[in-house]
Amino acid sequence: MKVDIRELGQFNHLASQGAERAARSLSQLTGVAMDVEVTDVSLVTENVLAETFTGKSFVGVELGLEGGLEGETVLAFERERALMLQDLLLKATGSSDELAQSSVTELGNIMIGGFIDGWANHLGEAINMTPPKYTEAVGPRILPDQAIEAAKNHGVFLFESKLKAMDVDLDFSIYMLPEYRQFVELLSGNEGNQIPVNRLSAFEDLAKEGAGNAAGQIGMMTGLDTDVDVSRLRFVPLKGVPRQVGDDRYVGVVFELKGLPSGYLVVLFDEESAKTVASSMMPGDTSEEEIGTMTEGAIKELGNIMTSGFIDGWANVLGTSIEHTPPNFVHDMGSAIMSPVVGKLGTQQEYAFVIDSTIEIDGRQGRCDIYALPNERELARALSALPARG
């Protein structure tokens, strides 16, 4: 089965609009101003679903789709956030606790409606929704069985929109999982632009392996325990990337990749992690109060080695050669670091595959985020040449 990357972009665009409608609905019902930070789509495996959902309690609103798009879909709220929403909704209507489930169910119904409408109008065909059902579960069990089954067999497309409240602490994600087979058919587009869908999963595995190598290299150079926490291949609108990285301050390095595919790779540490990692790389008890030349040197060196570990695997599997420029040291807000990268890529493409990997350092004491943004067309070309997975 093959997908046209431009169709994936189109559906992502519609999902972004849907998320914005959903945010407006939520604002109207609760009185809380909401904004959509980013909507991305990724083809996720069972392992990624587990990484995304495990350890959290969810409240879900599940409904079936028939017609232009079929399958089960769920809108999942983290339980704590759902309870806050219930409080806001019940305050708005002055109703009793008995209505709590009904209020969240209706909210989910309205929000999913916002997503589905755009897709239906794009398809020129009605998508019928079955009545919404309230569910509660821990971990991936919040998802429809068929989505978990599809993730096991070949992966499933997961749309995630991150919503941010303007004045209160009510940030949360909403997740949508259309039925795999039919959705892939909708993405088939033009033959000339198609990539076999299983190559995306293969590339995600490759990216995860690269993150594992990079984590190993941090461990080797610092003596600290490291582990890959999350690694996802996301398809995102480029303009959403800086917001996704956020306004916290980071220390890191930016590399330009040259070869097939070209692009950018950014390695970011939060400030404390950068100091910890840098001091661990130095002999004796050396540390800096502020980010200074010692930290800069250490992070550049580490970034260099991590980047090679990250991209060598790509080059070997894709049968290409990828080189990278010397590290460009950065110390700024995440969004400010990513904006120039996005600006350069944005002259050639509107959407990007972003490989987003988080490495835990020394338990959960520190973290490192790696963002790889390959040129979309070049990556598609390279993926088309990949051998099919068994």
Next chain:
Amino acid sequence: MAKRVLIADDSEFMRNLLREILEADFEIVGEAENGVEAVDLYKEHDPDIVMMDIVMPIRSGIEATDEITDENPDAKIIMCTSVGQEEKMKEAIKAGASGYITKPFQKPNVLEAINDVIPA
């Protein structure tokens, strides 16, 4: 005399919200949780207007609208739903709906929609 309204929505939350919006100016003659109840309550009360959700269990709002307008082509039914698809709107109009509002709505939207269908 206040106009008589029937509310049909499977969500208790949404029925309450609509009741709060309408009860000052209208007489609420009944509340239905599905399309079958909506048809039964319509026959029982013959309301001036029905506020009808589309996605409901047992029988959808469009099917219920079709059944009501088959018996009474002059029935005034406003679809109030989270579904804003053009194709669905066409289906609702074909079934005999007089108006359409999209959730979430606020009091002025609801009153305006009703006024468009049954001017005061």
